[in-house]
Amino acid sequence: MAERVRLMIDGRVVEAEPGTSVLAALWNAGQRTIRSSVTGEGRGAMCGMGTCHECQVRVDGVPHRRSCLETVREGMEVRTDG
Numbered sequence: 686m687a688e689r690v691r692l693m694i695d696g697r698v699v700e701a702e703p704g705t706s707v708l709a710a711l712w713n714a715g716q717r718t719i720r721s722s723v724t725g726e727g728r729g730a731m732c733g734m735g736t737c738h739e740c741q742v743r744v745d746g747v748p749h750r751r752s753c754l755e756t757v758r759e760g761m762e763v764r765t766d767g
């Protein structure tokens with residue numbers, strides 16, 4: 686079994702299987718709400734394939750990254766709060 690990857694999600698250390706998506710890491714960490722709508726409602730991933738943009742997070746300071754298309758990397762920092 687490959688060594689697990691450690692990343693930070695909103696300041697919390699999370700482990701994930703290498704090659705999995707950031708979205709999978711979020712879900713496995715129990716986080717279904719990923720961002721807020723303009724009216725403040727919690728939003729979560731819908732399509733899982735890069736189409737809906739509902740899964741956007743900030744990755745290493747870069748906003749609007751679709752977590753379903755991002756692969757986990759050791760030491761990456763993911764923020765769901767903008």
Ligand code: FES
Nearest residue numbers: 733735737738753
């Ligand atoms: S879940 Fe739809 S773009 Fe990521």
